[in-house]
Amino acid sequence: MTASVAPTDPEDRRIWMGVLARARPERLAELMPAEPDENPVILRQPEIGTVMVQGRIGASGGPFNLGEMTVTRCTLRLQSGVVGHAHVQGRSKDHARRAALVDALMQTDRAAQLRRDVLEPLAQEEADRRRARAEKAAATKVEFFTLVRGEDR
């Protein structure tokens, strides 16, 4: 039978939802190949839409509309009544459904297993990608030096 409901820290949930949203859809599918037999009720079918991204005038002033990005959302409910929710970047309905399912299951006693098998690998791979990019950028940092001038001799 399905797992029982565990109390969830909103900050913790905010973080895992971010990891799921930023994950590459193929990678999430790899880490979660078979759908666990939860048989969730789909409350909101995966739907493709957009979100208007805002910037700030001068980086710190009032907001302005920069342009939209594609987003897919999905909401589902486990048999136990736990609701899972996802808003993920891009147009993959499969990604949104999987992310919503993980979000729901993370609120049950399957949390530890999913954290180990899905969320931690995703977060680690993302951190590695970012670090690799930052290291390559850092190597392009200019190291200024001053030439010896006549008056220094």
Add this chain to the structure above:
Amino acid sequence: MYVAVKGGERAIKNAHALLAEDRRGDTGVPELSVAQIREQLRLAVNRVMAEGSLFDPDLAALAIKQARGDLIEAVFLIRAYRTTLPRFGSSRPVDTGAMACSRRISATFKDAPGGQILGPTFDYTHRLLDFRLAAEGQDLPKPATADPVAGPVPHITSFLNREGMIETDRPGDELPPDLTREPMELPAARALRLQAITRGDEGFILSLAYSTQRGYGRTHAFVGELRIGTVAVELDIPELGFAVEIGEVELTECETVNQFTGSKTEPPQFTRGYGLVFGQTERKAIAMSLVDRALRWKELGEDDTGAPAQDEEFVLMHADNVQATGFLEHIKLPHYVDFQSELELVRKLRAEGAAQRPEAAE
């Protein structure tokens, strides 16, 4: 006399089949995949996302393939697709101070904290054609690595702020106007101008910015900072009662530092122009910040020199290349009836003229 006729259907169908064949080109050459365009023509993808006003690299790459590399046609396709999607909401304003920078330079402060990071730039290349790229399967040079700067990289203009040497923007969280929802009304708030410029045609914005440098609305701009990198996008989810990250976008941000002599109420200080554009699009971001600054003449009590870049209506009403190309290109479509009436009119005028000049008839 003109009689309406039909009969274009077969010609149109055959023209589109011919278009599809020409799009494919020589079938002896392997077909280009959307993923190849996304990865290897990334700056074209970025331009289509910026001017199409929709961040989705796969869609932009598909549009470029379909448009045979005609970027304005690709922007048109993206804009059209966008209208079919529901909008779920607006993000929180992105925090470019927390950007993961792959490039960050300043033309004003050599020793800015965080350093000058060149990133993947065309600057300092010799602009000589590299024939090695014409040969496939060559070895890639392996980029060097170094320890990255820990923590966020502060905006360089914040150092000038400390001395009160530069104007500060008033933070706020009011809902900005949206030209995709309501028709643009003039005079426009700065927020609306920035939206129009960031999705405006790169060539048009570049030329306007260049015109200010040549003296048509001069603003003496320095690039205080140019940064390129990724920022997180956060959306408030009403069902949850908190904001979650829904993804990340690559942006280019340019802040210019411009001269200002002061006014009755303000001491002499520097002013700012601002550019923020989807993707690695630095020419556009620099140009945007110059045009933004030029359009602020009224707010800063500067003279209207009659320069095009100072004319808000001229800039905002002509920046959109989808609107522009739609109106421009429609004149090639059938105007048989319009032209027939013009023809009749000219014939009539000529006949009247001939009747009033009997000597010409002799």
